[in-house]
Amino acid sequence: MYGLSRMYYEMPDGTIKQVNPFTGTEVWTVPGRGKKPITNRPPATATKIERREPENYCNFCRSSYLNVPPEKARLVAKDGRYEILSNIETREYLNSVAEFRRVPNLFEIVTMDYWRLNHGYKLSVKNQQWKDRILSSTEGRDHVRRVIELKMRLSGKTEQEISTLSDKDIADHADAFFAGGHELVIGRRHYRDGAEYSSDLCSSGCLTAQEHFEYLRFTIAAMNDIYANNRYVRYVSVFQNWLAPAGASFDHLHKQLVAIDEWGASVETEVELARKNPNIYNEFVVNFAAYSNLVFAENDYAVALADIGHRYPTLAVYSKAANLRPWELTGEELWGFSCLVHACHAAMGNQIACNEEWYYAPRDALVKMPLHVLIKWRTNNPAGFEGGTKIYINPISPPDLRDMIVPRLYELRDHGHIGGLKIAEECPCEPNSLRYYLAKS
Numbered sequence: 001m002y003g004l005s006r007m008y009y010e011m012p013d014g015t016i017k018q019v020n021p022f023t024g025t026e027v028w029t030v031p032g033r034g035k036k037p038i039t040n041r042p043p044a045t046a047t048k049i050e051r052r053e054p055e056n057y058c059n060f061c062r063s064s065y066l067n068v069p070p071e072k073a074r075l076v077a078k079d080g081r082y083e084i085l086s087n088i089e090t091r092e093y094l095n096s097v098a099e100f101r102r103v104p105n106l107f108e109i110v111t112m113d114y115w116r117l118n119h120g121y122k123l124s125v126k127n128q129q130w131k132d133r134i135l136s137s138t139e140g141r142d143h144v145r146r147v148i149e150l151k152m153r154l155s156g157k158t159e160q161e162i163s164t165l166s167d168k169d170i171a172d173h174a175d176a177f178f179a180g181g182h183e184l185v186i187g188r189r190h191y192r193d194g195a196e197y198s199s200d201l202c203s204s205g206c207l208t209a210q211e212h213f214e215y216l217r218f219t220i221a222a223m224n225d226i227y228a229n230n231r232y233v234r235y236v237s238v239f240q241n242w243l244a245p246a247g248a249s250f251d252h253l254h255k256q257l258v259a260i261d262e263w264g265a266s267v268e269t270e271v272e273l274a275r276k277n278p279n280i281y282n283e284f285v286v287n288f289a290a291y292s293n294l295v296f297a298e299n300d301y302a303v304a305l306a307d308i309g310h311r312y313p314t315l316a317v318y319s320k321a322a323n324l325r326p327w328e329l330t331g332e333e334l335w336g337f338s339c340l341v342h343a344c345h346a347a348m349g350n351q352i353a354c355n356e357e358w359y360y361a362p363r364d365a366l367v368k369m370p371l372h373v374l375i376k377w378r379t380n381n382p383a384g385f386e387g388g389t390k391i392y393i394n395p396i397s398p399p400d401l402r403d404m405i406v407p408r409l410y411e412l413r414d415h416g417h418i419g420g421l422k423i424a425e426e427c428p429c430e431p432n433s434l435r436y437y438l439a440k441s
């Protein structure tokens with residue numbers, strides 16, 4: 001662990017050297033690389049689009065409800081209220097409009113066989129009943145068969161291999177759809193309201209604050225359900241890849257949830273450090289950012305800052321709640337947290353490819369960690385210099401990043417698109433504002 005003074009400093013020529021307190025990643029920002037202001041204007045490569053309702057631009061669009069595996073749940077809006085419909089029948093798909101849908105990922109990172117063969121995992125009673133119900137209807141069976149055939153075709157299987165699949169083969173393959181641990185939460189819109197150009201995609205920041213809150217709440221409900229149906233899961237990794245340079249296969253807003261049987265290296269390292277210094281997230285992140293003028297937004301429940309020591313420009317949002325895990329946050333705490341995550345996405349606009357990564361205390365850890373989200377801009381590519389030296393060049397320094405975000409936040413707040421936050425110098429920046437260390441477990 002570096003001391004605070006070695007973690008972040010500016011050299012006489014303006015080079016900023018940073019070391020991430022959790023990963024040890026060494027990053028330099030060299031002056032004179034020039035920063036471009038954020039714009040939502042269509043780029044030169046954008047083309048005029050034809051608006052179609054229902055949207056049918058990709059497999060996540062509303063017209064393609066049947067192009068993905070059977071839906072686990074959907075969130076619908078009714079008279080201004082949101083309601084979760086779970087395990088609906090295939091024939092009911094078109095009876096409502098899904099604001100968000102929770103569906104299995106066709107190609108799992110951690111597969112059903114991984115759980116089955118390594119842990120002896122079986123379908124829970126609830127999931128088995130749901131599977132039986134779907135496969136007992138003609139529409140359900142046809143849907144499942146079609147998606148499995150699609151998956152096999154994409155995996156390079158021959159038409160002959162596909163045509164010989166028996167009903168039993170289909171039922172066996174289908175376990176991954178009904179009990180797998182890699183899921184997607186897909187938004188309703190492909191393009192944002194009033195879209196004219198191919199670049200007018202509906203990002204997290206194009207949602208309303210309420211929609212964004214419901215998106216997080218629905219994602220958290222999915223995490224809970226994954227834990228409830230697979231007792232071998234030790235961590236559910238949650239992330240969002242926005243646009244192709246960030247690894248997204250479709251330009252259609254979605255989050256991913258991947259259940260794993262360990263905590264993953266990043267969380268393990270954080271747990272170790274937090275065990276040694278229980279106040280590390282205040283001391284090395286939020287207090288430090290406050291003293292360095294890197295906090296750009298705050299409310300009673302969360303704080304947002306330009307984070308240090310990342311190979312990509314990175315915005316961080318930390319929950320201030322004494323409740324640790326996403327599902328332990330009260331409605332108000334989650335609302336406040338969501339407001340800041342939404343504001344970050346809105347401020348950066350919909351044209352910056354990014355990864356949103358969630359970090360939280362594993363449910364089988366006693367150590368206390370606050371819920372936090374990192375939003376990493378995929379605007380630069382580490383090259384040979386980085387590979388050889390392990391010194392990463394991030395073209396946008398944390399203060400530059402803050403200066404790009406802050407004017408956009410004022411503008412968006414003036415227009416009423418974001419709310420529930422204080423901006424830049426308005427932020428109270430009280431020391432030790434993260435209260436996670438007061439948590440009971």
Ligand SMILES: [Zn+2]
Nearest residue numbers: 058061190252
């Ligand atoms: Zn789409």
